[in-house]
Amino acid sequence: MLKWITLAPLIGAAINGLFGKLITNKLGQKAAERVIGFIACASVGVSTALAFIVFFGREWPVVNGKPQIAEPFFTWIKVGGFQADFAYLLDPLSGVYILFVTGVGLLIHIYATGYMHGDPGYYRFFCYLNLFMFMMLTLVLADNLLLLFVGWEGVGLCSYLLIGYYIKWDVAGDAAKKAFVMNRVGDFGFMIATFLIFTAFGTISFVAKGDIPSLLEKAAERPVEAFGVFGVMTAIALLLFLGATGKSAQIPLLTWLPDAMAGPTPVSALIHAATMVTAGVYLTARCSAIFVKSPTAMAVVAVIGAATAIFAATIGLAQNDIKKVLAYSTVSQLGYMFLACGVGAFIAGIFHVMTHAFFKALLFLGSGSVIHGMSNEQDIRKMGGLRKYMKITAATMMAGWLAISGVPLLSGFFSKDEILWRAWSTDALPPGMGKVLWGVAALTALLTAVYMTRMMVLTFFGRERFKDESHSHAGPAHGHSAQGDEHGHHGEPHESPALMWIPLVILAILSVVGGYVGVSPALSSLVGVHAENRFEHFLEPAIAKVGGHEVAVQTGAQPAVAAQAEHAASSAQTESHGAAASAAKTTAPREAAHDTRTELTFTIISTLVAIIGLLLGWLIFSSNPLRKMPKLLEEKYRVDEFYDEAIVNPIEQTSRHFLWQVVDVKIIDGFVNGVARLFAGLAGALRYTQTGFARNYAAVILVGAIIVIGYFGYIALR
């Protein structure tokens, strides 16, 4: 059953890819769009349905204390001790992922059928989009690192294909190449990490194969490396994180994500907000067993996550393209997720992945709706007061805005607050570091609220600036021009068709209520309900726990006991999916109460931060929407220019002047031509022996005869 979750979109992609052009030619654009769109959405719909069925259906078997379904497909590589199969693994972590990947993916597919209306490459778009779903699901459901890498590379490829979807637009092509190349830099780290893992553990599989334990079990047996010591686990973890930075756009490989906004908006929503960029977080969480053994790596992850978060937030403050604001916001939120992983709260990070998928997809799709309604205008300085014209879009986007800002009771609040609390109270990092990171994260939360408010204010509230000048198209020329003509005058913004706003509404609902699965017990105690964090409880068996960072040797049981103190678990609600044996109630109630009070304090601080940010943004930008932001921020700290000078240009110069003109032309060509010249020269020299004169030939024969006779005579007479 698991394989059909991945294969259904592949079939959709194959049909659309192979027959799409035929269908378009035979049926005409309008009818073909319906057919192709139906095929694409249906295949993803099948995946979604299967995912829900498998997830909520029969109980999962428990293997080694972990609930999981392992489904082999076929043996791919089996060489000596190395085995990599096409086989799928459904455990709590991948289960959560397939739910929101297929669910949000389906909503975005439906949205895209409306958004891409009129585009001549309709079938190509949906072929790629389905292919992406196949790759992403393979990544998530893979049971070994190599298959995960196949999915990893595949989503990178689809990202390239989709960013560069508008083939005639140079900017899109360049952005696609940039994304792919930066991904590859990260993949280098991933591959080296895989090699190291195989060398260190003898297996790259996440499940036990026969009598070879899984790599996670093997990693759990290793001792924790002391902070600052650069051992094998630290190396593996840092290399895996390098791969994750490439895929999830963290420092230093973050510049491709804002440029990737050159692709169509559904692509930005699906790939660069909800799914592909979270693959890095998935990898980190999946290999949490390795990360927890290396406090150095965890510190690096946390620091880079926090640094990226605040860096991107400051840039987002100064962007004028609605999609770029959201892009930097994505980078910033991804930083939050890595911060969570770095402080040991992997589950909180995954929780934020899920809620972020909801509200960020919502925000992107909403922005697409705005762009569509404004006939391809993307500059927010030229918008304003749109809430009168696009009521549904405005309402849903406001839900997303409040969610991302961390307003209480919305989904974003719960996940963000969890991360902030864990950052402060972590004991995975050297003491004090957590507090500093909390400070940075809180400041970022403030900035998030401010720039999102700015974006909303400039777009939906205030004076209708788009009426000021005659319309000028600032966006890419694509199929929308056809639709714009259909709507008559360009200047009047309009609401999007139903195919587009229905997904928006669904996502808005999810953004509001999606957080309730992960309410921490401290908060729920406010209402008098002593429930534990269901989300966390569900994901526990799949994620490793941090067990202090200065202990030399740890057994498997100790960290579990130590970490239990963090949970204020009063009762363990057994899930229908085979709960693990973590029903211990070994925490002292007094400690739990103290922790709860501190947690509540921080919750209040987070709420205040969110509200202050919203107010600040409102006050600053309502009155003066077109206030100029600092140039440095607007120019993205000139990071791209720096990379150009420091990395790209030297490489290009070396290639051109050294590798091409010296190595290729002089050495390689010279060698090959030289060999030919050598033989030509030899032939030319030997030609002189063929003189044509019989007497010369006779002389040569005579000399030869003398030599031979002399030789044999010498032998005979010795």
Place this chain on the structure above:
Amino acid sequence: MVPLSWYLALSAVLFTIGVVGVLIQRNVIALFMCIELMLNAVNLSLVAFSRFHNDVTGQLFVFIVMAVAAAEAAVGLAIIISLFRNRETLNVDEADLLKL
């Protein structure tokens, strides 16, 4: 009795003279005659060995060699005549079409 080695030495001298003659001579007919000289030297050697081994096979060989030499002379002279008709000269250096 004349020792065998004398005959062999004479044969060797005549043969060597013939070989050197092939190198030196420019007239193609004289060249041919030097080749005949070589053949005769070998004939002498064969007959000498035949006598000293008391075996008639050597003389039979000489018989065959003479017949072959006759045939070769006939054909060779025909070639020379044909060459002369084309080149109008008997200088062996003029027949150099095999030059690369």
Place this chain on the structure above:
Amino acid sequence: MEFAHILFLALASLAVVAAFNVILQRNPIYNAIGLITVLCCLAALFLTLNAQFISAMQIIVYAGAIMVLFVFVIMLLNIRSEESVTDRQKYLKWLAAPLFLALLGEVIAVVRHVERFQPPAPLPSANTMNNPEAVLGTVESIAHGMFTDYVLPFEATSVLILMAIVGSMLLARREKKEDIERIEQALAAQEAEQPIVEDSEEEVAA
């Protein structure tokens, strides 16, 4: 020093001098005379070696037929003394002497060791009625050997002579006019199909 030795030395020196004549003379007739002298000396030497039949064959076939053929050809081609054409391989003149000495030296070095060979027993006369075929050098002995053990080379030699006859006739034939025209027509037809220029063919056909 027996008579045999003196005779041998005389004949040998005459042969060598004539041989030098063969290789050094300009006029081809003088070369031919030298060669004939060598042949006759060799025939005499064959006689001393109890090869009567071969000796007679040498005179009849070699000196009488082959050399006559040579002289005919020389006279047919009407060659004067060698024209003073510049020698294009001058170096061969200087190379000849060292090579001469080298080859000679090598062969003599080998031949010297044949000294230890035993002198042969005197042969019976062919007039004895015991075993005419067994006497070395007589016609009977040669015929006996030729037609029993070596009949195949004999027959092959006759075929060879046949080939030589046909070949020399064909090679030396002056082409008749009709033949020339026929060849030229064939060449033209061939060139019409595949225009390949071969300059040597044009020269030969002319």
